[in-house]
Amino acid sequence: MKKQPVYIRLLIAGGLLMVTMPFLLKEYICIPDFFRGFLGGAGLVFEIAGIVLMKRKQKEGVTSCQ
Numbered sequence: 776m777k778k779q780p781v782y783i784r785l786l787i788a789g790g791l792l793m794v795t796m797p798f799l800l801k802e803y804i805c806i807p808d809f810f811r812g813f814l815g816g817a818g819l820v821f822e823i824a825g826i827v828l829m830k831r832k833q834k835e836g837v838t839s840c841q
Contacts, residue, residue, distance in 0.1 A: 777836070779829055786825030793818030 795818075797811040 777833075779832065783825050783828050783832065786821050786828070790818040790821030790823075790825060793821065 793814050797806055797814050800806055801811070
């Protein structure tokens, strides 16, 4: 598997951080439900965008045999 560009890795890592951070912080500080939901949803969007860009980048590298 080829190494992915930095922006794709940042999208996926940032998305994972945004999804997991509210659940870790709720033990220490009070976070409104709206904010937790917003961060979780935005994190999922970043993860999906990174995965889609990664798949597109992989398809660019594959040449057809036709």
